[in-house]
Amino acid sequence: MRTVITWLLCSLAAAMPAAAAELHAPKDIAAGTDFAITVNGDSHGTFYLIGPATAEKRSVENGSEISVPGTDTEKAGNYQAILCSDECVSAEFYVHAAEADRLSLLVHPSRVPVATTNAISAVAIALDRFHNIVFSHAQVDFSVNSSNGSSASHAQPTNRGIAWIRLTSAAKASSTKISAAVGETTETRVVEQVASEACNLHIKSYWEANHLVVQTDPVRDCSGNNVPDGTVVSFTKTDSSGKTTVDAPIKKGIAKAEMPVVGHARISVASGVVLGNELNVGGAR
């Protein structure tokens, strides 16, 4: 008799979990939206919600569902809901990103020489308003607006949340705005398309008071673009008094230096690795 009672108690205990509550979460949940987890059975107990960036614990009363506010599921990823009373039961669900609402736009480089093929890359990453990458399909509208008035645009769908384009820099030096837009959001970056190395660096000289003034012709690259102001041009003069050097920045397109000259002098010019012509001048006046 005692054996029979023991067997019955054990069977009852084994059958208890089967009678406990079951959790059922929705399959498709967007980040930041309110939803409810349905409970089959007794929902009284402690509810835990564990996600990629959250862990929450609260008491729940009897009812057929447990409501989860959107603020608890702002980060996309796998979540686990656990309900514990005498026993613990759990359910797993996945929260995906909400609608694309933000863009992260990476444009490289910030400065690029003119007429360089595929020199500029623009990468847009679609994000929802909670900074989750939106892996679902979204259309990113790229547009390029040059300071000289020309513009172009191109729509590119995202692939796993990322859309990118490559651009060839313009033939003329200018400042260019590259924008990417998704929904109501637009992000803009500025790329300076700058002249290349100086080409045909040429100097000439004239006398002013007792000083020799040496100045460059307008310094341009091989495409005819002005080399940016501030670029250093090095003048070197050698005469009987020794060597004289002046590192002069280009201002308004030309670089200029004033030098005293004793006897015969040889003057050379360079900018970075580019050499210019040489002048031979006579003595002081």
Added chain:
Amino acid sequence: MKWTLAIAIFAATIVLVIISWFQSGALERRRISSADTPDEAVRLLLSRVKSHNWDAAYAQLANSSYVDKDNFIHTFSGDDGSLRTYASLENYDVWPLHSNGRVATVRTKLHYSTAVGPLDDVRDMQVEHEGDAWKVLWSTAALPKLAPQVIPVNYLRWDVINRGAADDWGVQNVDSPRVRIVSMNAVQRPDRIVIVGEIVNEDTVPAYVDVNATLLHADGTAITQENSFDKISHILLPKQVSPYRVDFPGYRLTQIKSVRMDAKSMLVPASADPVIEVTGQKLQKDALGKMVLSGNLVNESGAIVNIPHVLASYYDSNGKVIWVSDGYVDQALLPQTPVSFAVDLPDDIASQAHTYHVVVNSFVNQAS
């Protein structure tokens, strides 16, 4: 016990006062209060300068009535925010050059302690016998003074808008400037390894640059790392070239397999002015017989350059950088006024130096 402590403190105070009296050169001044020899006259003058006793030093001059007192004081204490205003006379060496009994020439080497390290100044002083003592005949060469005028400067400056703290994730900064080390040479000196070379800013914006060098074992592990510190022109305008030098005291080339170079650059606001002309560059021997590269600096802008710093790179006949030397100039650069400079280089390097290139760093105190 109470009395013992009081006596000990009193005794320590007396000892410290005596030490400071000796330190201030008072003993020397007392010993040579009446200068019986030319070098004693110079020593007396310099000891008074060292203790900032300007009145007594000025009174020591044979030609004080012709010497402007403020100019005399500024010779030693500096003006216009120059390096000498951040310096003090630490010590001096004096030795007579020649004397005819009435007039003598005395050479002095003044050792200044400055904000950027020790600085030496060699001067020849004329001394004349007056009454029963020798007095210093101070050189009264008038400083060139620029006439009032307007010097037009087309002010060129770059400002940078950086990523803000409140910006969203993924908002990128403007790219750092593109710089390149164009040459590097490891030189063995008696007490150290010296890495010298040049770096160029290849970009179209100014760059703040720094060069790091790491000595490596054969297996690639690092032995030690140093950076160029002030042996470089940190702000490089577009296409500007700067020499650099990294010192490894106590290391020998036989200890290392290779050197890893690392040039760091940062985008910074900068100005293209002032432009400093370097004239009359010559390799020659100075008064002490040391090989120096000397010349004059001319500030072509209208603003005062407070502390000029000269960097020179030397090349052999193949155009390879074989040495980099530098020196601070303790005078401020007034507009259009030449100021001489000299940077030394080892004799064995000087014999190989075929040509050289000088660049000037300028430190401008905005408040001056």
